[in-house]
Amino acid sequence: MSSLNIFNELAEHVMLHIFASREVIHPLGWVENKQHVDYDLWYLHEGKIEIVIHDQVHLASGGDLVLFSPKVAYTARNLDASCRFTYTHFDFGLGNHHRILEHFELAGVIGSSLVQEEIRLFLETYEQYKREAPMSGIRLKGCLTILIAKIIECYGHGEYRGGFTSHAPRRKRSANLETLQPVFDFIHERLHQPLRIGELAELAGMSEKYFINYFKQALGVTPGLYIYQLKMNHARELLYSKRYTIQQIAGMLGYPDPFSFSKSFKKYYKVPPSQFVL
The missing domain is CATH 1.10.10.60 (Homeodomain-like)
Incomplete structure (x- = not known):
């Protein structure tokens, strides 16, 4: 039995909380040094970004997703005239374990071809969320859950491995x-x-x-x-x-x-x- 089956077996104990979801535009020269206390997911609408984690350089282009793990320091910089992305801060837990995703190499740059339909649903709902449409907050949470589940599914099938933690010291x-x-x-x-x-x-x-x-x-x-x-x-x-x-x-x-x-x-x-x- 794969350890990923726990998400099916304990689905009723899965908890996802969205703390913020916003769209930002950064000009050429933008640099950000940060580590988040929660998970952070970016969808890059346009532009090109360089992300450095543990001295490893990763590139993300328009259409890519970028998933950051909590408390992992990174440096991000814009490589184009401007870049535009939607970010979402969230927590994903199983029972009392609020860092269950840390067991898997999920943090990294995710090509849109793997999660194309799930991204479309999320972005459509985000537009409603920006307008504060009725029930859009609940729908956004549902669409993000579907998107994360698809990323986990791709990981389970060997179609994706995140690169942000591959060179990091293994946590106990x-x-x-x-x-x-x-x-x-x-x-x-x-x-x-x-x-x-x-x-x-x-x-x-x-x-x-x-x-x-x-x-x-x-x-x-x-x-x-x-x-x-x-x-x-x-x-x-x-x-x-x-x-x-x-x-x-x-x-x-x-x-x-x-x-x-x-x-x-x-x-x-x-x-x-x-x-x-x-």
């Missing part, structure tokens, strides 16, 4: 998902069985207490909540298929009896499984 946290990969695989292969946190910790080579903290730091949720989310996702799909009884589904998800499953399901979805699909 960035290894967390790689270390937990055997745990993810183990959970998926044995979702039909009762799973003990202790055996997952042993698989990761950690004490149970340390494993719980490590897991939560990596994903923003506890291992127990992660397993619960997976079980409820599978339960929903099995119920929608209308091929299995509640007793069969309970057994397929490692519950000792239908009552325990129904109680867990109702706690999550607010309705018992018998009334979920009518």
Whole structure:
């Protein structure tokens, strides 16, 4: 199982906040030295920009996206008579982990051909947002979520790798998902069985207490909540298929009896499984 699957499995825990979105024009000679406290996404309408990060030079031209990670220092300069871009400051989190994107090499210059349709939707909505059209703020958030999801998808398919962090020292946290990969695989292969946190910790080579903290730091949720989310996702799909009884589904998800499953399901979805699909 790819670690990128966590975005599907924990989709309900994904949070995106837009702090600012503006369009700016800079003349020839413009230079900016900065590091942002949040993620920053630029869409370059026209012009050519040089970006220097960790002594590496990157070029962006009209039509490109530029994604900056938080707290990464850069120097940007305009190489044309003028440059015009729309920037968006935002945070993207999973559970309590507000830097989940840092696990992947996403920051960099992204060619528009990879995300052409998603850029179009975002820019159309941004024009409405500038005019303060009704619901445009919510639509802008939705379009940015779609755009980020497409970038992650391209990364997962090997179509894109960001260049801004490839020469940076690896952060300690960035290894967390790689270390937990055997745990993810183990959970998926044995979702039909009762799973003990202790055996997952042993698989990761950690004490149970340390494993719980490590897991939560990596994903923003506890291992127990992660397993619960997976079980409820599978339960929903099995119920929608209308091929299995509640007793069969309970057994397929490692519950000792239908009552325990129904109680867990109702706690999550607010309705018992018998009334979920009518």
